């Protein structure tokens with residue numbers, strides 16, 4: 097995802113300038129001449145080291161889940177808005193970010209899914225939940241995905257639960273075959289090679305079902321949302337959780 101972001105930022109032209117890249121896989125601290133970049137790009141193992149050598153208004157974070165909070169703290173302490181794609185961000189992490197935002201006067205954007213179609217899927221699901229409270233989510237991802245259920249399915253379940261006008265109790269709550277129960281919404285996670293990122297939200301009603309499905313078939317699907325978040329990051333002072341709040 098990091099490589100995709102580099103490509104997307106460079107192809108956006110003069111609106112953005114790429115100043116640095118951080119990943120522990122980079123063996124040496126260096127400065128890279130990248131075609132399309134306005135100036136040489138600082139390359140370091142950590143974000144902290146990047147900020148020692150160059151300035152930034154925002155940093156896009158797609159690191160492994162275990163490193164995300166450390167990177168977020170580094171950004172906010174440096175007055176840089178983190179735009180976070182890494183999934184597995186907990187409610188406690190969001191609370192810490194809100195506190196950091198107050199302390200350092202800088203916001204953050206957390207987006208469990210940057211694909212515009214996935215945001216629409218979540219919004220449509222929240223709308224349908226007002227009329228059809230019986231619902232289950234099936235999320236399907238590539239076999240390298242570390243977390244389950246996916247951040248998108250968790251966010252969808254939260255939005256459905258908040259929009260429901262009446263409680264619904266799904267049948268057979270107590271067997272693992274019924275998946276994870278989140279806010280009363282059952283989530284089933286599929287992990288297979290060949291998949292990218294897909295989700296079905298299936299509503300059931302009297303004699304009918306409604307299926308809302310989104311498929312990311314290429315990692316490029318996330319890039320328009322990343323650029324949208326970067327535009328919103330300018331001067332941001334609060335924590336935004338979910339791209340549906342800025343679309």
Ligand SMILES: NC(=O)c1ccc[n+]([C@@H]2O[C@H](COP(=O)([O-])OP(=O)(O)OC[C@H]3O[C@@H](n4cnc5c(N)ncnc54)[C@H](O)[C@@H]3O)[C@@H](O)[C@H]2O)c1
Nearest residue numbers: 097098119121158159160163181182183207208209210318
């Ligand atoms: N929000 C979205 O729309 C969206 C889309 C795709 C993926 N994701 C999430 O983004 C994250 C990354 O996905 P990916 O497919 O690029 O994974 P990846 O495994 O290809 O890349 C993760 C990168 O993090 C680096 N890394 C490892 N340790 C690190 C550390 N301590 N500090 C900083 N970086 C470190 C790795 O070297 C690697 O380059 C996952 O959590 C994934 O679920 C989110």
